[in-house]
Amino acid sequence: MALKITVIGTGYLGATHAAAMAELGFEVLGLDVVPEKIEMLQRGEVPMYEPGLEELLRKHVAGIEGSSGRLRFTMDFAEVAAFGDVHFVCVNTPQKHGEYACDMSYVDSAFAQLAPHLTRPALVVGKSTVPVGSADRLARELAANAPAGAEAELAWNPEFLREGFAVKDTLHPDRIVVGVRSAHAEKLLREVYAGPIGEGSPFVVTDFPTSELVKTAANSFLATKISFINAMAEVCEAAGGDVVKLAEALGYDDRIGKKFLRAGIGFGGGCLPKDIRAFMARAGELGADQALTFLREIDSINMRRRGQMVEMAREALGGGSFLGKRVAVLGATFKPDSDDVRDSPALNVAGQIHLQGGQVTVYDPKGMENAARLFPTLAYAESAVEAVRGADVVLHLTEWREFRELDAQALGEVASNRLILDGRNALDPEIWRAAGWTYRAMGRPGA
Structure with a gap:
């Protein structure tokens, strides 16, 4: 009999995973505790911008004309437990307010609400990014609180989604990592991922701690690479070098590679910053804090870039006050092909200049609504041309393709001053x- 899949939590990760599981041929039931989110998903709409996701949802959500009908949604944990053989937990794990540590309340709540309804054998699979050691605790609690006892088994299967490529990364992952404690759990997950495995995606079987560490270790490595090239940019500025040519030369070394070597205003978003901070906090709890002290400098370099961009803008405008100066900001999201403005370096820079008296106008192809909610006092334009109109300086802060293809001559005709600062080294x-x-x-x- 074919496996039935449930997905608990239908945010960015969960909605993508649910739609992808339906695309792979499974009957899927998604659960969320927010009625408005469920209503949107049932209409085949998503509360975020992710290329290809809405089309994939509409292809499978029950009740939509022409869909496969394999994907439904509910708010009832009892219905989820009765329906599913494999339950994926995809809830958020944000940074705790005022701390570096990870907030596990959403994960704990999901497990607490699901467990009492598990009356038959089931595999619960964590996909959320959690502190190492969490899976061991959750496995004990699951077995203790589920009527099925030890037959309510846990596995851990970290996600590696890149915003803007989430659908591709789920259907055609570059690796699948599973932390399991039984051959049965491994067998079930091989069945779930039979399609990608058949296409050649590596399937890595490991223990709970290693599976939990993979995502935070990967994000820490990527953050290190980004901050390394940004540190080199600081040295280049002092020495008169060119960080773009330096990165090109480094990238030809196969041991280093070209990716994540573009200097700029640094990383943001809902994953890298909070994951490396949570990693540091957990290492401290384990007594291994010295192993990750370098991550503090990585975080420091990254945050420093934002202030340096503000100072570059000030110097470009003559070194005085921003008062009375019109500043156009191209980009609000933390990266292109997303509407995510969480911890966005672009918005942080825009906000700092605004607080220092600058008249800041922002344009972003997809992130305007989210940006306006977060920074309502900034001005927003409906196009790049309108943002630049009358500007004394233009800041390019998110590397959207639309910005790389702008007509520089036409833009110059509406700007007060033809001065552009490229915060992403992408133009x-x-x-x-x-x-x-x-x-x-x-x-x-030339700076």
């Missing part, structure tokens, strides 16, 4: 300089 300096712009970027000569 072509020759094109902008040929159109009469003064082009400056972090870690590059």
